[in-house]
């Protein structure tokens with residue numbers, strides 16, 4: 427497994443959701459639209475996974 431694959435996906439999800447927010451008035455107003463919601467959900471999942479991995483590495 428490539429060491430930074432998770433980080434790459436995490437960053438990509440961040441970019442994708444940020445780009446959407448920049449163009450979407452509903453999401454800017456914290457009223458997630460049908461397009462934005464799965465993007466934020468994916469970002470949140472990857473962020474959790476990434477942080478969990480960081481915590482595990484620190485424990486080594």
Ligand SMILES: [Zn+2]
Nearest residue numbers: 450453459462
């Ligand atoms: Zn939106």
